[in-house]
Amino acid sequence: MIEITNLSKSYGSTKALRDLNLKTSSGKIFGFLGHNGAGKSTTLKTLVSIHNPTSGSVMVDGMDLMEHRLEIKQKIAYVPDTPDIFLQLSAGEYWSFLIAAYQLDPVAVQSRLEKLTSLFNMNFHIDETLSSFSHGMRQKAILIGALMVDPDIWILDEPMQGLDPQAAFDLKEMMKSHAQKGKTVIFSTHNLDTAQQLCDELAILKKGQLIYNGPVEKLLAEHGNRSLEEVYLEMAGRVDQPIMSDLNGEHRE
Numbered sequence: 001m002i003e004i005t006n007l008s009k010s011y012g013s014t015k016a017l018r019d020l021n022l023k024t025s026s027g028k029i030f031g032f033l034g035h036n037g038a039g040k041s042t043t044l045k046t047l048v049s050i051h052n053p054t055s056g057s058v059m060v061d062g063m064d065l066m067e068h069r070l071e072i073k074q075k076i077a078y079v080p081d082t083p084d085i086f087l088q089l090s091a092g093e094y095w096s097f098l099i100a101a102y103q104l105d106p107v108a109v110q111s112r113l114e115k116l117t118s119l120f121n122m123n124f125h126i127d128e129t130l131s132s133f134s135h136g137m138r139q140k141a142i143l144i145g146a147l148m149v150d151p152d153i154w155i156l157d158e159p160m161q162g163l164d165p166q167a168a169f170d171l172k173e174m175m176k177s178h179a180q181k182g183k184t185v186i187f188s189t190h191n192l193d194t195a196q197q198l199c200d201e202l203a204i205l206k207k208g209q210l211i212y213n214g215p216v217e218k219l220l221a222e223h224g225n226r227s228l229e230e231v232y233l234e235m236a237g238r239v240d241q242p243i244m245s246d247l248n249g250e251h252r253e
Contacts, residue, residue, distance in 0.1 A: 001023060001024065001025055001026060001059075001060075001061060002023065002024045002047065002058065002059070002060050002153070002184070002186075003022075003023045003058070003059040004020055004021060004022050004023070004043075004056070004057075004058050005021055005056055005057045005058075005059070006019050006020070006021060006055065006056040006057070007019070007020040007021070007043070007046065007053050007055075007056035007057070007058065008020070008053060008054045008055045008056050009039075009042050009046060009051060009053050009054050009208075010054045015208055016037075016039050016042040016208050017039045017042055017043060017046075017053075017208045018207075018208045018209045019056070019209075020039070020043065020056070020205075020208075020209075020210055021210065022203050022210060022213045024184060024186060024201070025184070025201075026152075026182055026183060026184050027179055027180070027181075027182045027183070027184070028179055028184065028185075028200040028201055029175055029176070029179045029185045029187070029198050029199050029200050029201075030184070030185065030186045030187075030199065030200065030201050030202070030203070031186075031187060031188070031189060031195045031198065031199035031201070031202045031203070032044070032186070032187070032188040032189075032202075032203050032205065033188070033189070033190075033192070033195060033202060033203070033204045033205070033232055033236075034188075034204060034205035034206060034236065035206070035236060037207075038205040038206055038207065038208065038236075039205045039207075039208040039209075040157070040188040040205060041081050041157055041188065042208075043205075044078075044081075044155055044157050044186070044188060045080075045157075046058065047060075047065075047076070047155055047186070048073070048076055048078045048155055049065065049069050049072075049073065052066075060072045060075060060076075060153070061075065074102065074103075074151065075151050075152050075153050076151055076152075076153045076154075076155055077146035077147065077149045077150065077151050077153070077154050077155070078146060078155045078156075078157075079142055079143055079146050079154075079155070079156040079157060079159050080142070080157055081157040081158050081161075081188075083130075083135065083138035083139045083141070083142045083162070084138065085130075085142070086130060087129065087130045087131035088129065088130075088131065089129065089130060090126065090127050090128060090129050090130070091122060091125055091126050091127075091128060091129075091130060091133075091141045091144075092126040092127055094130060094141060094142075094145055095113060095141075095144065095145050095148060098145045098148065098149055099148075099149075102149050102151075104149065109148060109149075112147075112148055112150065113144070113148050116144045116147055116148055117144060119170055120140040120143070120144060120167055120170070121140075121167075122137070122140050122141065122144060125137065125141075134162075135162040136162040136163055136164060136167075138162075139159075139161065139162045139163055140163070140167060143159060143171065147174060152183045152184060153183065153184045153185075153186065154175070154178060154183075154184070154185045154186065154187075155186045155187070156175075156185070156186070156187035156188075157187070157188050158187075158188055158189060158190070159171060159187055159189075160172075160189065160191065160194065172194070172197070172198060175187070175198060176198070179200070192227075192228045192229040192232055193228075193229070195216075195228060196216060196220075196227065196228035196229075199216050200215065200216065201213070201214060201215050201216065202214070202215075202216055202219065204232065204235060204236060206235075206236050206237075211235055211236070212235060216228065219231060
């Protein structure tokens with residue numbers, strides 16, 4: 001379980017997150033929704049220790065993130081919001097780097113790596129550099145690295161961006177399977193149909209503030225079982241509109 005308490009993050013005078021409080025449970029697919037700049041990536045990058053919070057805390061399986069970074073990193077596979085990383089490495093070198101970082105047995109992980117490269121049609125590109133790949137192929141290479149490691153928690157920031165329909169479908173099936181094993185999938189997306197299809201629970205952010213956290217079914221039921229797209233756009237509004245109310249109907253600036 002991941003528990004976020006009063007989490008805030010500022011970049012100079014810009015407040016990217018404002019007192020975020022939420023919990024995610026094992027065995028669930030948890031989605032983050034929000035317009036660009038809402039705080040989704042900031043939250044995910046804080047969970048994987050890329051960013052330090054300005055204030056607040058993150059607990060993972062009872063361990064404080066600030067005190068147990070290495071132990072918690074071993075529990076997490078992360079796909080960033082852009083695949084433009086380690087471009088000087090070949091795909092095979094990148095995967096070998098992750099195997100070493102997670103202290104995995106290369107022989108034990110080989111079968112899973114071969115299945116993933118075949119599934120994502122990357123088995124003939126292992127020796128090519130990431131810099132030579134298209135955006136979609138880079139995304140597949142980064143995904144394969146994360147899925148190959150296969151720890152308890154997957155944190156995926158816009159993971160389907162750039163994927164072809166078959167690859168996106170296969171990834172969604174793997175996300176479902178991971179959660180069904182009692183593990184955790186956390187991902188952000190702008191595709192509201194995908195969120196409605198996959199997510200057990202949602203967090204909706206606007207301007208760094210949480211405006212909904214809970215089950216998808218509950219959210220839709222409270223809004224006459226309309227589509228998630230309609231409900232989300234009604235709640236989040238345009239980015240330049242003020243936040244009108246929280247879940248209790250109280251005015252918030």
